[in-house]
Amino acid sequence: xxxxxxxxxxxxxxxxxxxxxxxxxxxxxxxxxxxxxxxxxxxxxxxxxxxxxxxxxxxxxxxxxxxxxxxxxxxxxxxxxxxxxxxxxxxxxxxxxxxxxxxxxxxxxxxxxxxxxxxxxxxxxxxxxxxxxxxxxxxxxxxxxxxxxxxxxxxxxxxxxxxxxxxxxxxxxxxxxxxxxxxxxxxxxxxx
Numbered sequence: 001x002x003x004x005x006x007x008x009x010x011x012x013x014x015x016x017x018x019x020x021x022x023x024x025x026x027x028x029x030x031x032x033x034x035x036x037x038x039x040x041x042x043x044x045x046x047x048x049x050x051x052x053x054x055x056x057x058x059x060x061x062x063x064x065x066x067x068x069x070x071x072x073x074x075x076x077x078x079x080x081x082x083x084x085x086x087x088x089x090x091x092x093x094x095x096x097x098x099x100x101x102x103x104x105x106x107x108x109x110x111x112x113x114x115x116x117x118x119x120x121x122x123x124x125x126x127x128x129x130x131x132x133x134x135x136x137x138x139x140x141x142x143x144x145x146x147x148x149x150x151x152x153x154x155x156x157x158x159x160x161x162x163x164x165x166x167x168x169x170x171x172x173x174x175x176x177x178x179x180x181x182x183x184x185x186x187x188x189x190x191x192x
Contacts, residue, residue: 021035021080025077032068035067035080039081042153043063043085045152046145046148046152046153049136049148050145062091063088067084070087082159082162085149085153085155085163089145136148142178143174143178146175149163149164157172
């Protein structure tokens with residue numbers, strides 16, 4: 001498949017999703033179910049980064065309920081994915097606030113810092129999927145979230161800033177510190 005084919009395929013997928021969002025906004029149940037099928041597993045994985053699996057399933061139901069209720073008010077159907085993750089973020093943070101004021105405060109506290117380049121060895125370590133998933137569980141909630149949004153959901157930095165309601169500089173800083181922490185944990189798991 002060529003780059004042109006990939007771009008066309010991505011464009012077609014974006015158009016299909018926009019159409020389904022618009023249909024779901026008009027309360028087309030089949031279109032809403034299509035959106036649920038497209039995002040359910042990814043959202044559940046994202047919510048697992050915040051809490052235990054049993055709680056994540058409950059949070060997921062809350063997310064879909066809010067999406068269903070608020071979907072007619074979405075002004076830009078092409079922004080559905082970012083809007084969806086913003087709702088998931090808000091639901092998760094509200095849950096954290098209920099559970100622990102201290103954990104929720106950590107979500108809002110990150111220093112600005114310069115991002116440095118990773119070495120080739122570090123990149124190779126981070127390509128071991130199993131190690132990375134285990135290491136993710138050991139990170140703080142803000143670090144798990146930023147890595148999940150950036151590398152698993154492939155959101156742009158400005159989209160992440162919108163989802164987590166912070167500045168672009170904070171996203172860059174948090175991403176830098178999260179990668180550093182993840183790499184440290186992976187290296188420890190490998191005995192380096």
